[in-house]
Amino acid sequence: HLPTSELQALDAAHHVHPFTQNDALAKKGARIITRAKGVYLTDSEGETLIDGMAGLWCVNVGYGRKELADAAARQIEELPYYNTFFQTSHVPAIALAARIADLAPGDLNHVFFASSGSEANDTNIRLVRHYWALKGKPEKSVIISRKNGYHGSSMGSASLGGMTSMHEQGGLPIPGIVHIDQPHWYAEGGDMTPEEFGLQRARALEEKILELGADRVGAFIAEPVQGAGGVIIPPSTYWPEIQRIVDKYDILLIADEVITGFGRTGNWFGSQTFAIKPHIMTIAKGLSSGYQPIGGSVVCDEVAAVIATDEFNHGYTYSGHPVAAAVALENLRIIEEEGIVEHVRDVAHPYLAERWHALGDHPLVEDTQLVGLMGSLALVPVKGERAKFAAGAGTAGYITRERCFANNVVMRHVYDRMIISPPLVITPSEIDILIDRATVALDEAYKQLKDDGLLKKAQ
Ligand code: PMP
Numbered sequence: 001h002l003p004t005s006e007l008q009a010l011d012a013a014h015h016v017h018p019f020t021q022n023d024a025l026a027k028k029g030a031r032i033i034t035r036a037k038g039v040y041l042t043d044s045e046g047e048t049l050i051d052g053m054a055g056l057w058c059v060n061v062g063y064g065r066k067e068l069a070d071a072a073a074r075q076i077e078e079l080p081y082y083n084t085f086f087q088t089s090h091v092p093a094i095a096l097a098a099r100i101a102d103l104a105p106g107d108l109n110h111v112f113f114a115s116s117g118s119e120a121n122d123t124n125i126r127l128v129r130h131y132w133a134l135k136g137k138p139e140k141s142v143i144i145s146r147k148n149g150y151h152g153s154s155m156g157s158a159s160l161g162g163m164t165s166m167h168e169q170g171g172l173p174i175p176g177i178v179h180i181d182q183p184h185w186y187a188e189g190g191d192m193t194p195e196e197f198g199l200q201r202a203r204a205l206e207e208k209i210l211e212l213g214a215d216r217v218g219a220f221i222a223e224p225v226q227g228a229g230g231v232i233i234p235p236s237t238y239w240p241e242i243q244r245i246v247d248k249y250d251i252l253l254i255a256d257e258v259i260t261g262f263g264r265t266g267n268w269f270g271s272q273t274f275a276i277k278p279h280i281m282t283i284a285k286g287l288s289s290g291y292q293p294i295g296g297s298v299v300c301d302e303v304a305a306v307i308a309t310d311e312f313n314h315g316y317t318y319s320g321h322p323v324a325a326a327v328a329l330e331n332l333r334i335i336e337e338e339g340i341v342e343h344v345r346d347v348a349h350p351y352l353a354e355r356w357h358a359l360g361d362h363p364l365v366e367d368t369q370l371v372g373l374m375g376s377l378a379l380v381p382v383k384g385e386r387a388k389f390a391a392g393a394g395t396a397g398y399i400t401r402e403r404c405f406a407n408n409v410v411m412r413h414v415y416d417r418m419i420i421s422p423p424l425v426i427t428p429s430e431i432d433i434l435i436d437r438a439t440v441a442l443d444e445a446y447k448q449l450k451d452d453g454l455l456k457k458a459q
Contacts, residue, residue: 036064039062050408050430051422058285067334072292072327104298107300110298113295116295118151120283120297127299127307131218131252131307139216140215140216142216143218144178144217144221146226148162149226150227159177160173182226183201183202198236217251221256252280255278258282269281278300287332355431359438362442364396364442374420380416381449381455382455385457389456411438
């Protein structure tokens with residue numbers, strides 16, 4: 001390939017990056033990843049990085065899996081594409097839907113395929129509204145979601161999200177989407193115990209339903225653990241209370257499992273970890289470990305039965321794409337046969353948990369959170385006060401992420417929270433490498449923040 005500097009110049013000139021200013025890219029240049037194996041990435045300069053983010057919460061079975069390449073190649077030769085629209089189907093989509101139905105909890109037995117989490121959540125908006133219309137209650141069209149949630153980037157799914165300007169740019173949200181507060185105890189819990197706060201934030205849903213009228217509210221959507229919002233694990237009281245409320249007011253519950261699905265939290269689905277009983281589940285990312293773009297809405301028997309009474313005029317060219325489905329099927333086989341879900345539980349507790357929570361002793365860190373192999377920590381200017389940096393949200397996070405990059409470990413920051421979500425196959429010795437490098441990065445970030453006079457808190 002071309003030298004790195006030329007690749008970077010072309011990239012900044014012609015390639016519009018999501019969530020990145022091209023001006024910044026022109027100045028600094030993107031890090032160009034050329035290949036990967038296991039939990040390691042190699043860049044265009046031949047440097048090796050350990051991937052603490054599994055790509056973008058995707059590559060759960062690790063990089064360089066020949067079985068997945070073979071599954072794709074076989075399927076491309078046999079049947080590279082066919083649609084599933086007009087009473088035709090094909091073997092990969094049939095087999096994958098049946099396998100997902102098998103794995104999914106409760107009676108979530110029906111899969112509507114899409115190519116991404118965004119598409120699947122757009123499908124969910126239409127599914128919910130169509131469902132209530134068919135039941136003779138078309139006015140039950142409002143969908144409630146949460147501030148600081150993330151559900152995708154298309155017009156519908158971005159409207160469901162609640163991450164500041166990201167979900168407002170371009171005239172969003174679309175009508176009929178309403179946001180309530182998130183269960184982020186560390187940031188917003190004040191003097192309450194986590195348990196009190198969890199109940200209070202769950203009851204915000206009840207208050208909103210009563211304000212709008214239960215006859216207008218069709219669904220509530222939430223991630224079992226907010227991912228892009230910063231890996232926020234809700235207090236233990238939150239989900240049971242949400243469950244009580246959706247049952248009481250006859251509201252559909254959509255669990256967005258795009259990140260938490262397929263082993264991330266130590267069960268096949270986050271809904272199992274948190275004892276949630278959704279009517280609809282959104283899946284993507286880990287379904288194929290990111291090897292192919294595929295996602296879907298997994299729907300319970302009752303919703304599927306109602307939808308089946310009419311034609312649901314909604315579908316994507318690539319719904320159930322045969323190559324993507326074949327790869328996803330093989331990916332699920334790997335997860336099961338290699339016991340990767342059990343591995344997550346074994347390696348997360350106590351091994352990763354001990355090392356992760358020990359980072360809470362660092363002068364820059366508090367509020368370490370971890371469930372399965374997804375974790376986060378808050379960067380703070382002063383310990384013990386839940387203080388925020390005066391320099392503006394995200395400054396410390398950005399500096400720390402840069403220091404991580406310089407030390408060849410990929411971590412993400414959301415404002416001033418650092419996140420890890422490594423490939424699920426990570427071993428204890430790889431966890432050591434990841435945490436050791438992260439620790440050096442935190443030390444360097446602390447020194448830089450101190451030297452730059454940024455260890456000041458907002459008044
Ligand atoms: N839902 C959640 C919980 C997500 O984290 C994401 C992506 N980060 C999406 C939906 C959107 O998925 P996609 O980017 O595949 O459209």
